[in-house]
Amino acid sequence: MDGIYDQKRIVSVHQMLFDMASGNFNTRIPQSTQDDELETIVVLINMVAEEMKDSLSDFINTHRNPEFIAPTTLVVDAHYFITNFNSELLLFLGYSEIELLDQPLATILTPASLEQIQDLFESSVSVPTILSIDFINKAQLPFIISCNVGRMLPRSEIIFTFAIPKNSDFYNPLFDETRHKKQIKSRKVDAFLIQQLYDYILAHLDSPLPSIQLLARKFGTNEYKLKVGFRHFFKTSIYKFYNQERLKKAYFMIEHTTKSLKNISVMVGFTTYSNFSKSFKKHYGFSPFEVQRNQASITTSTVNLTGL
CATH class of the missing domain: 1.10.10.60 (Homeodomain-like)
Known part of the structure; x- marks a missing residue:
């Protein structure tokens, strides 16, 4: 019976991934009472869908036609050199194909964002993660974009997928204000989460510390956010x-x-x-x-x- 139930859960995961690939981030997989790796995957996929939905809401104006949203892709190799991208990235950053191909990722990212990417993949993260990344265009102007970042299996390339508007009123004060409010809200949520982890550790000093994976699942987040968030607030690692x-x-x-x-x-x-x-x-x-x-x-x- 369990095998049939697990098969249904796997089908739900496949359907959800198909919906997300089609641009539908409203689907959610119902959580079960099971305590296994498949349930961990369900939690993480639901989390990615929710964060993708929130990040894309920055770019979508319900009074405009969706054709103004341009899906953009960037691929870098294991040494963080740019190996592939679509034409939308060139329009967005103002570079030509020759100026970007085989160039270091540092060409179009701030040092802080590059370090953020490197930390993410040094931690062996196994699922796509949403990050706010500071891109730098050819005129050396920075722009914050929410990206879905993951590794292309079984190869070692890293792929960035994100959406940018084609219309020129993308960088307007109203957008910046809305984004700023969302960032403040996100930081408050992160602070509350890390405070919960802090309290949990102090209350369980008499027990061995659970793995980061188990802690992330317990607090409803991913390993990267938990580790980076704790280090940000307490200037040290969880362990x-x-x-x-x-x-x-x-x-x-x-x-x-x-x-x-x-x-x-x-x-x-x-x-x-x-x-x-x-x-x-x-x-x-x-x-x-x-x-x-x-x-x-x-x-x-x-x-x-x-x-x-």
Whole structure:
């Protein structure tokens, strides 16, 4: 029975991908109670469709004919050199074909956006991702465009797909204001998400940290957004923050309690004492055995417990 149900879910995924390829981003796959990789794919596809719908809404004016929307494609190789594009990209940026072909991607992107792309693919992201990318035209004017960025399997090329209006009133103050408001709203949502992750980590220092994939699924986002968002707000990685906080907790417990070092290591999420000891020494420069226990605090705690 499960095989038949899974087959129906796979058909739904195929249909959704076909709809998205046709430009329909309104379809959603109903989520199930299953806890498997297929359900993870369903969540990610629904998320991509929602973000594509939001990003394209910047370009669509319901009072105009859709023919003003120009689908644009850009392909770069594994070394970030431009290998292919359509004519719309040339019109958009003002370059000729000779001026762009085989040129580094840095020619048409700001350094920050190029670094953003490189970070994305160094993290081995497996699904298309929506990014706001700063393009630079031939006149050296920057333009922010929401792009669907993914890897062309089984090859290593990276493909950018996005939509741009052909009409000249694309870059008008009203558009910029709307885009700015959406960016502020997006940043607020990201801040709320990262705050939830921060609170979750602090509340679960006694347990091993789940993988980034599981954390992303738990908080309804993708791995890239979770990692980049956390680093943006806390200037460190998720795992480093988790490790620092549990070691700080361990240090406090060693100083102020009579619990054995082995028990403390378990209480801060380490599966073995040897791993705890190595991590503690690497972080503080000395082993847990070398921490001086605060006898006054321990005595006071013991007296208070005796009084009870």
